[in-house]
Amino acid sequence: MIDPRRLRVLRAVADHRTVTAAAAALYLTPSAVSQQLAALEQETGHALLTRSGRGVRLTAAGDILLGHTHEVLAQLERAEAELAAYAGGTAGEVTVAAFATGIAEVLAPAIEQLAGAHPGIRVRVRDAEGDESLPLVLGGQADLAVAVEYRGAPREDDPRLSRVPLYAEPFDVVLPAAHPLAPAERVALAELADSEWIGPYPGNPCHDVIQLACELAGFQPRLAHSSDDFRAVVALAGAGAGVALVPRSALRGMELKGTAVRPVAGPAATRRVFAAVRRGAADHPLIRPLLDALSLAAGGLSTG
Structure with missing residues (x-):
């Protein structure tokens, strides 16, 4: 008998x-x-891992078992959800990992709505960048993630996760007020090819969105200043240090002194935000109300 914990x-x-x-x-x-893996190999009668450089990779037998693992663990999540529903499990705690703007835009309104409709559900929030939240869910440290698309993100058909689209938002160009393009109604990214840029560090999902948008416009942005805090990015643009692309929701309520904010002419860089849970857990009586509240909160957001 194979132990599902292994x-x-x-x-x-x-x-x-x-x-x-x-x-x-x-x-x-x-x-x-290592002990758990050795026990699993003994249970299955097959070598499941082999060394690859400094790491390990699955053997052919390991790949076969991994495919079944996704199904088994998803079914266990469904079993827990049904048992919780049978027991009337509408009281308990849900841990959510979300990035800062996602917390402000959809998670906080969802928590407020949930407090009235399901007062027994407590939500514990972990601030995590868009690429950090999904590993937390997969590792069991969070029950739900509010995440963004990024290079290397699990695909929509990933057998480990169930996803719910929430909203998509464009990035706007932030220019120093004295920039020659500041009077324009819209700014084509290609016109900024020779500019110095301000933006998030590599690894931040927004860095990937900005990089891809510039590549599609025919150039690689010359990143002169780096910060994952968009308030710092905007402040540097206002000081004349360079140009930037910033998600529209991140600009709301921000001090924009010394800047000109313009929409992108042509195809805009877009941040796509979704909620994700471990496959099989979406109908858990503690998670389903929160997913519904997130969808409701996202329904009023502009996508353009």
Whole structure:
């Protein structure tokens, strides 16, 4: 009989490619992970991992078992959801990992709505960048993520996750007020090819969106200043340090002194925001009301 707890360990190793990284994600020691994997190989009668450089990769048998692992763990999530529903489980805690603007735009309004409709559900929020929240859900440290599309993100058909689209928003160009293009109603990104840029660090999902938008406009942006805080990005633009692309919602209520904010002429860079839970958990009686509240909060957001 295969122990499903060991299947979680196998999936973590497949996701992180090293025993050490998988152990950190599972809050276990590397030796404990190695012991669980050895026991799983004994249970199955097959070698499941092989060394690859400094990490590990699954064998053919490991790949077969991983495919079943996604189904087994999703079914266990469904079983927990049905048992909770049977028990009338409308009281408990849900941990949500979300990026700062997502918290302000949809999560905070959803929590407010939930407090009136489902007062027994408590939401605990973890501030996490868009690329950090999904690993937290997959690793069991969060129940739900409010995340953004980024290069390398799990695909929509990923067997580990269920996704709910929330909203999409454009990025606007932020220019120094004295910039020659500041009087324009709209700004084509190609016109900024020779400018110095201000933007998030590589690894931030917004960095990927900006990079791709500039590449589609025919150039690589010359990043002169880096910050993951859009208030700092806008302040630097206002000081004449460069130009930037900033998500429209991040600009709301922000001090824009010394800047000109303009929409993009032509195809705009767009941030697509979604909620994600482990596959099989979407109908859990603590999670479904929150997903519905998030969708309701996102319904009033402008996408253009």
